[in-house]
Each structure stands twice: as C-alpha cells, then as structure tokens.
Amino acid sequence: MTVGIVATIKIQAGKNAEFEAVAKEMMAAVRANEPGNKVYQFCKSKSDPTTYVVMELYADQAAMESHGKSDHFRSIGPKMGPFMAGRPDVAYYDAV
Amino acid sequence: MTVGIVATIKIQAGKNAEFEAVAKEMMAAVRANEPGNKVYQFCKSKSDPTTYVVMELYADQAAMESHGKSDHFRSIGPKMGPFMAGRPDVAYYDAV
Numbered sequence A, B: 001m002t003v004g005i006v007a008t009i010k011i012q013a014g015k016n017a018e019f020e021a022v023a024k025e026m027m028a029a030v031r032a033n034e035p036g037n038k039v040y041q042f043c044k045s046k047s048d049p050t051t052y053v054v055m056e057l058y059a060d061q062a063a064m065e066s067h068g069k070s071d072h073f074r075s076i077g078p079k080m081g082p083f084m085a086g087r088p089d090v091a092y093y094d095a096v
Helices: A016-033 A061-069 A071-083 B016-033 B061-069 B071-083
Strands: A003-010 A037-045 A051-058 A089-095 B003-010 B037-045 B051-058 B089-095
Touching: A003 A061, A003 B037, A003 B051, A016 A037, A016 A071, A037 B037, A037 B051, A051 A061, A051 B003, A051 B037, A051 B051, A061 A071, B003 B061, B016 B037, B016 B051, B016 B071, B051 B061, B061 B071
Parallel strands: none
Antiparallel strands: A003 A051, A003 A089, A037 A051, A037 B089, A089 B037, B003 B051, B003 B089, B037 B051
16 A cells, blocks of 8 residues: 655755755655655745655555665765754655 | 645544545546646545645646646535535645
C-alpha cells in the first residue's frame, strides 16, 4: 500500500539558495536510487519563504524505510542542518 | 514552474469510508481530466484517523487554477462537506 510523508522544514531567513541547493541534490539522489519512491518534491511556501514542505510518496512501507536508511539520505540530509531553524516536523500517512 | 498544494482536511470521527469514497471519485476525475496535474493524492494520517492531507502538484499556476474551476471539482468537492469537521486548511507552494 502506498504510504506518504509530509515533512515541514523551517529554515533560517535568507538561506534559501543554500538550502535549495542541498534539496535539489537530495531529490536527484532519491530519484536516481529509489525505485520504490513515487514522489519526492521539496516545495517552498508562497506565503512564508522560510517554510518548506517535502511531499513524499512510496510504493510501500519498506520503500519508505529504505529511504531513511539510504546512504544518500544519511550523507546529504545533514548538509541541510546549517540552514535550518529547528527540527523538521514529519507526519506519516497512508495513501487513500 | 511546478506549483503545489497541501490541503489538510479534518473529518468527523467514523466517517472515513464515506469520505474516502468521495476522495477516490475526485482523484479519478482529476487524473482523467487534468493533463496539467502531476500528483493528486489523498492520504490519511497514521496518527490521527480524522486527519487527511491532499498532496497536489501541477505543471504550472494555470493548471492549478484550472483544477479549482473544473466541473469535477465543483461537483465532487461539495460531496465531501457532510463528512468534514470544519474548513480545509490549504497551503500553496512553489516546487523547488
């Protein structure tokens, strides 16, 4: 069953370019390495430029868990830390 | 430029089956009629069965606006109302 995540990420004001460069690197790595991933899209809020979400859909729970354990997630994810303002809020879903 | 929406919908307790039936009808109509839509997925929260999100991605702003004006959105959308608990929270995004 398809499962999803909406991760909400607050960044530090003015760090958009730096943050988005890492976000693009992560999206490229997910698309290249995770056949069980169906959607993985960073998006910037139109009303608050320090707020981003990541829309994520995976073919099944195993594919979602593989994402979190992947080498690219573990190597690229921490590169976002210096531009973030606090921990991401991660919400888990089952697709209808 | 790709744009997105995350709509958060609270439903009345116990109305999941009725709500999801309409959600499936809406997803099918969007997929059949909106070439500018790239993702349109209702998802149920794993932690709160009365909370849903809709992940939406559109090829451009015009495609997003067409969705809201479409016959299927206007005819199917109101069928969700009797199962909802308040107005949806709709957040707008630009894809990175």
